Amino acid sequence: MKFYPAKISKYFSNPNNAGRAKFANAVGTNATFVCGCALRFTLRIENRKIVEAKFQTNGCGFMIAAAEILTEIITGKELGELHGLEDLETQITEKLEEFPESRRYCRTLAIETLHAAFNDFRSAQLEEWSGEKALICTCFGVSEETIEKVIAENHCETVEEVSQKCNAGNGCGSCQPLIQEIIDSNPNML
Numbered sequence: 001m002k003f004y005p006a007k008i009s010k011y012f013s014n015p016n017n018a019g020r021a022k023f024a025n026a027v028g029t030n031a032t033f034v035c036g037c038a039l040r041f042t043l044r045i046e047n048r049k050i051v052e053a054k055f056q057t058n059g060c061g062f063m064i065a066a067a068e069i070l071t072e073i074i075t076g077k078e079l080g081e082l083h084g085l086e087d088l089e090t091q092i093t094e095k096l097e098e099f100p101e102s103r104r105y106c107r108t109l110a111i112e113t114l115h116a117a118f119n120d121f122r123s124a125q126l127e128e129w130s131g132e133k134a135l136i137c138t139c140f141g142v143s144e145e146t147i148e149k150v151i152a153e154n155h156c157e158t159v160e161e162v163s164q165k166c167n168a169g170n171g172c173g174s175c176q177p178l179i180q181e182i183i184d185s186n187p188n189m190l
């Protein structure tokens, strides 16, 4: 176990969230060619709250530690408390202290896979959506029409500015690329 720095060794040897979430309704799977490692997050989200988050991987201790930290960060949180899932790299590094640059891809893969799980959840929500207005942000129930209005009225140039005005993008962050597309396609911009 000496191969791993102390904090990473602690998370790696005793992960609380290894396994598969029961009745998961959000799944993200990813792999890296760097080492052939695969990772899957399964989440159960009920009433806009992440009640269970688990991971499965064939990866090394660095991957296990990064995945464990991410599940700890999101478990028990409301979607609206995720703040776009920003700064996850920093949060992982702060908790583990010594995350070697040579294993940076483990951290990146873990973060990308978590985003994939929330994308999966958003897609399922959209499939169930029966409202008349096109929905963009499922975390906060914000429609495309509202976002266009916010951009036009406030001359928003960034996703952050839109989020500040109507919360869209401020949850799991899955809708942020779409908000950016709406900004880019707004003829009144720039």
Ligand code: FES
Pocket: 084, 122, 136, 137, 138, 139, 140, 168, 169, 170, 171, 172, 173, 174, 175, 176
């Ligand atoms: S869909 Fe989650 S923040 Fe918009």
